[in-house]
Every structure is written in structure tokens, then in C-alpha cells.
Amino acid sequence: MFPFVFKLARGITLMEKDDRYFITSQTPIRYLRLNQQLYEIIKMISAGASLDGITGPKTWPEQKKIVEVIFTLVAKGFLELSSQDGDQEQDPGLPAVTVIIPVRNRPEDIRDCLSSLGNLDYPKEKLEIIVVDDASTDDTAGVIREFGVKLVSHDVCKGPGACRNRGGEAASGEILAFLDSDCTVSPSWLKEMVRFFSLPGIGAMGGFVAGYYQSSAVDRYEDAFSSLNMGKRVLFESNAASMFYVPTCNFLVRREVFREIQGFQPQMQVGEDVDFCWRLRNAGHHLLYVPTGVVFHKHRNLFRKMLKRRFDYGTSEPDLYRRHGEKKKILPCPLYQGISLILVFGALLSRSVLPLGLIPVLFYLDFRKKKKAVDAYLLPFHTRSIILSTIRSTFSFWYYCCFYLIRYYFIVLVLLTAIFPVFGTFLLFAVLMATLVDYFLKKPRLSFFPFAGIYLLEHTFYQCGVFYGCFKRHYFRSLLPDIMIS
Template sequence: MRYRLLPGVRIEESPSGLFLTAERPYRVLRINQRLAELARRGRETAVEAVGPGEGKIWETLVTQGLARREEEETAAEMTLRPRVSVVIPVLDRAEDLRKCLESLQQLDYPQECLEIIVVDDGSRDASPQVALEFGARLVPSGGSGRGPAAARNRGVAVATGEILAFIDSDCTASPEWLNELLPSFAEPDVAAVGGWVDGMNSRRALDRYERVMSSLNLGGRERNGKDGNDTFYLPSCNLLVRRTAFAIVEGFREDLHVGEDVDLTWRLRDCAYRIIYLPRGRVCHNHRSRLWPFMKRRFDYGTSEGILQSLHPQRRKKMLLPPGLCVALLLLMIGLATLKPAVLGACGAVLLLDGLATHAKLRRRGLRQGWMAVFKARLRAFSSLAYYLGYHLLRYYLLPIILLGIALPQAGLVFLLLGLWVLGVDYRLRRPELSPPGFALFYLLEQLSYGCGVFVGCWRQKNFASYVFEF
């Protein structure tokens, strides 16, 4: 595995030590001499980690957003391919399954190292015949409508590969799917790797929305998780798992019909395994392109939160709340509600003091960062705080916010402005092929459906811990 520093990351020396600094996002990381030497080597060109110690250091920098992996296949890696078992659960999706199997025939991977297993969950259409037509191994799930978790487990029971590759029947794989994800298993503590989930269609407006906003798409930044109680997971429609690790956690929990992939990857992490998301290894998903199925699916996703919280009570959503920026945001909201210039001025003053305090703190460490660069970074942090707080309010409390806005128009104005900020940020970053009003409509329907699902799921479990954030 090879690594290099991201552009814009600098090594700075001061009387108080050595630091890695970056401007976007603004980061300052204290480092020791050994890490500084590694960083200098990786500043101009990609370098190979020598031993597990260096690999761990570079992985820390990747997690911090200061470095990136640059994987290059060696001659040995190209000749020694692991055997991969691709497991596909299906229920009444003959045409989708045909497209899926056609894409798997185009994989750039040795066919002798590949095993395709289709698990039929009681289909009444031609799905079994399609599987046999393409030479896949057809396995019955043992019932009808048992669910994708039970079907996947049944497929794994007959699989022979050391790597299990899960893809859904309504997905297609890119030719590079396996080659782009498999190298991560060179690290022995890696149990699961997930890849990019794209949209298959773009004809309908909802297709174009799902292409950039689907919860199956984890974004363009590499992520990994091991220790800790955060909620990072990998979706099962594009998931590779080490067979030995899958056996240790006893596979998917079959009583879950939604959230089974979240549960599996959390249990892998609980066993001290690492899971990795890479923005490559592309799979295209045939998203629901009609409004009611789209809303129902988001509602179903929401109901899984109560179940998952009961199964994993230690896991919490996390939100960083810097005191100064929180005070400034509260003053801004009060100022917008009351339209009092003095309150808005106080918000500006708090932001200025926060920037001065941050600049002084860096100076005490010996870092001579420009005042304006620090202040701009704090303004970006303030904007991010407003976005994340606004997003979670829309995600979990949209219906109460609408009712509150009707009862108290001044409060409604504040939440309206906060919601417009969240919508504007996501529209700018995701760049959907939609008009702003169309994007806003789907966005709000998604949040309303998901939030209602969360409440219903928590009510059923009599467990409302999903609404609790760790600060």
C-alpha cells in the first residue's frame, strides 16, 4: 500500500514541536519526529509503508483527511487472486437479475477465481430460470419472503470463496468492482470493504435525486471505522466481507428486514475488525423512481433506528459543539426571530472573539498562522455547525417544526431560514440535475418520511435513545 500527503498539507516547525496543517478543512495535528520524516517522504511522491507501524501512522493521516492511499498492484497481487463468492438475493426481479448477471460476466477478474450464487427467496417470476441461464449456482432460501438477510446467509452457507461479495439483484457492477476493493484486504484487521453506489437511471426526476442523495451512497471521501461507538456502517448492496470474519459474527441477523447491513458491520467493529469505505468499486442501483415507494422506503429505513439502538445501545450519533460557535449560532437565531440589530451584532462580536481566541491559541503553540486565514476557518466551522444542526433538526423533527412554525410564525421564520441553508448547501455540494424547487420537494419528503419512521420504530421498541446525541 502506498500513501502520499494531500495537496495543501504542510509541515510546520515551532519551538513547541512539529505540526501538520491544512487549510480546507482547517486542521492542525501535532506530530513527532518519526511522523514528520514519513510526511516529508510522502509530500512529493507516493511512498510505501514499511511494516505495520508505518502503515498505522499513514492510516491515521488518511482518517484525519491529511493523506490518501494510492494502491498499486504488484506482480504477485496480479497472479494471486483470492477466490470470491458473489452472493445475490432475489425475489421477483427477473429482469433486474438479468442485468446484474450480465454485468458480472464483464468483471475484470479471473473466472476461475469467481463463484456466482443466486439465492431465490420464493420468486413467482422467471428469476430462477434467469440464474440458471447465466450459469449461476441457484440456491433456495428455504422459504418465501424470508428477507435478504436470511437469503444472504443461505448463500454464504454454500459459498467456497475466502471473500464474500454481496450485491443486490437490482444492481449492476462495474468491470473494476472487485479489483478496486479487494486490495484493502491486504491489511489483516480489515473485515469488510464497501464501495461507491451510483444511480442506474436518470430519466425521471426522482432518479436524478437518488443518484446524489441516496443513503446508499456514502460520498466521495474515504472512511474507515474500527474502535469507537460512532454509527459508521457499510450498505450491503456493495459489500465485500472476509469469510472468516463473517463466520465469527455469525452472519446477518435474519430477523432484521431493514438495517441488517448496519447491524452486521457494527458487530464486525465490536470484534475489533476494521471496515473501510472507498469511493470506487462502483455499483449502480436501480432506485425507486416513484414517489410513494420512495417515501415508504425512507420510512422503513427510519424504523430500523429504534431496533438498532436496542441491539447496540452503546452506539451514539456524535456532534461537535464548540462553545463559542454555539453561542454565536444561538444569538443569530434569536436575532433573526426578533429582528433586533443588537442581538445580530452580538453574534458578530462572539464570532470575532472566537477567531481571536483560536488565533491566540495557535500562536501560543508557536504556529504563525495568519489572522485572516484562522478567522475564515472559524467562519467555515460556524457554517458547518449551522448545516449539521439544521440537517439533524430536519431529519428527526421536521413535522414538529412545521407545527411549531404554524403556531409561532417568528420561530417558523428561523427554522425556514435554517432549512434553506441546509438545502442550499446540499444542492451546491451534490449538484443534482434538478431545479432547486424540485430538489427541495424531494428533500423535504425524504426527511419527513424518515423522521416519521424513526418515531414509529422508537415507539415500537419503547426506546427513544435514537434522539440522543453524544457531544
């Protein structure tokens, strides 16, 4: 049974034209050409059919493919997960789950974590909790024993990956649910998540990570911008080439899949969750993120600790790309938009408006290219929608390039500005483009200038970590994206 119902997202239209099939959106302008089989499936969805009704008596590989296509359309914003059928409160089909928590020297955090697990709305006979104590030197083990959960202890500190592997070896549950010791869970955490494992091909999934603390500026920044917060949209990947991952502070995986890919890399102290997710998808399993199943994470809310953690994250990036040589950091570059950004940068560096005079020409050429593609399929898009789409895609590309520069080369740009002041306006443009867009999109509960200060510090320490990792491993490919001109 697959207890899920989908619907067309707001503003999405399914259409047939001259024996060709499309799913379209006017704002923003988007369209996909469909084959007839997929068109019929989406037509059933728009009529209210459940996933169970769509898959019917099909074989497991066919069901897996349908799930892949439908969730890809959800992730792209064409479909929405509308509801879950069935009685979630009294579902005898709920799987046995083992919650695995690595911990070291965090007695109060593990107390809060285990207390929240005691309030879980999940059948006790189907729930196992394993805490792996990584050679704590304080009273952490004593606190764990107070809760009567299964305790596994290390004699020497081995790191979080080794702890999770040890917990996975001892687990009896069908689903392994990984949780960090500085997290607490919502009562419905597991019930909101485990149902997705009824879907064929789902190997692992993650849920929403909210901030536990909300008082300081760093707390509010982390609540919106922590790398653990994957956002409020469903994310799904079956493509092994993508960089998608979900963090292990709120991470569920099938036990047989965990053992198939031999768990986490125990020698990795940072980035082991990314490595695991990449290997999982390389093995042919789907990875899903849903913005439910909430976990509250005690983010590092002191500047020093927060920035050190960002530095640590940065050091893991070169190691990950070295381990996964098949991964490539791609920078899509639409031809006209790329040239327009070069002209903007040229105007800023030359302090002349003359290069900007060509931008309307490039905008018109990009508009004509989009209109020609739409007209080829006789799709009913308004000229106004195509113009707005051209504006949107141009500024989106400019933002992405500026974000990349701030993420990886902010320090370099600051040094260039100190030596060659002409780079000052270039740097200011990149900073404002990246910070303003992120501020208005993610809406942190901070005024702009405190946000911008934390934002730039975060990127500075992250790129310091990246450079450190690159020099340490003599591997620099993570700094150099492959530019794909289209």
C-alpha cells in the first residue's frame, strides 16, 4: 500500500496539443514535454487518484520508476504531495525502527534528547533506541543509563561515523533513524517519516531541522541559514551525478541499504553524511527530503564555535570531491546571460556605463530564443510571461554567480580591492546581489545589517576551510566549476 495522494501544484496546467503532451506554468514560465504514458498518469493524479491506484498491479521496477517520476515532478514544483490516506494513528503496518545516537561528553544534551524520544507517538514495541558513547570522560554514560535504553560504549574516541556504524551493527529495526545528541524530536517525528519507506526505491530520507534556540542573533541566523536546514520544499534525487544529500542529524535509512553500502566512512570526521548519500545514490537508491518530521537542533550559538564549524565544513569539500571523482561542480551558463554579466562586471571595473548599452540587445536575443522555443510547440504563453521569465532567469543567473564568488572567493576579492581599489565596486555589487537575494528569500528574523555581517563571516570561514583542505590534500578541483554554456 502506498498511502499518498498528489495534485497539480498551483498555476500548473496539463495540456494536449496536436498529439503532443505538456505540463506548463505561466508564472514562472516553465514547461515539460511528456510522453503519453506519463500524461495519462498525471491526468489520473489531477483527477484525484492515489499513488496506490496509479501503480495498481504493476511490477516492482515499474512501480519504482513511477515513484521516481512523480517525486521528480514534485521536487520541480509541478506536483504537490496533497495528503496521506489511511489511519496514521493506528497503522499496524508501521515498521520497526532503531534510533541511533552517537554522543561524547554531552550529558545535558543527551538527557534532553532522550527525554524527547520518551514522548514519541510511536508503538513502543516497534521502537529501539541505541546510544553509542564515544569514550566520554564525564557523566554522559550515567545519564544514558537513567533512561533504560541500549548503551554501546567505545574505549577510545573513534568519531561520529564509527559510532553510527556500531549502532547500525547492533540494530534490529527495519529502519535506522539517525539523530544527533544535541537534538530533540517532535512527538510525530517518526510517524511523519517512516510511511515514505512504503514507496519502492526509497533508500533513505531526511526531515526538517529547526533551530532549538531562538534568542540571539546567531540563533535566528542559524534557524534560517544553517546547512542542516534543507528548506520547506520536497527534494528528491535518483540522479547519481547530483550533489544532493541530507544531514544525519535527522536521517532515516533502510537497514539493508545501510549494510549494503557498508555504512559511513569511519575515518571521516566531517562530511561523512554527504559521502554516505552520494554512495547510496551511486548504488541505485532514491534519496528523499520532506519538510516534515521535525527535529530541533542546538546549533552552535557562539560566534567562535559557529565559525569554527563552518571552517570544518569547508575542509571536507576537497576531500569529498577527491573521493568522488565522478562528481563535478557544474555552473550552467546561458550564453546571453553570461555575456550580460561580463558586461556588468566590465562596467563596474572600468567605471563606465558604455558596456551596459549592449545589455538590452542581449536581453532581446534571450527573449527571442525563449519565444522561438515556445512557439515551436504552439504553447499558449503570453508575451508578458516570456518577458518576465527572461528577466527572472537573467537576475537568477547573476545572483548565482555572485553567490559563488562570495562563497569561494570573497577573501580573494577583498585582497584585490586592497591592492587595486578599482575592484571595490565589483566587490560591492557581488556582496549586495548575494546578501539581498538571500535575505529576502529566506527571511531571517534579523535586520539586514546584522544578517549581512554574519553572512559574510560564515562564507569567509567556510572558504578558509576549503582553501585549507585544498592545500592539505593538494586537490583544487572543488574550487573550479565546469562551465556549461547553453
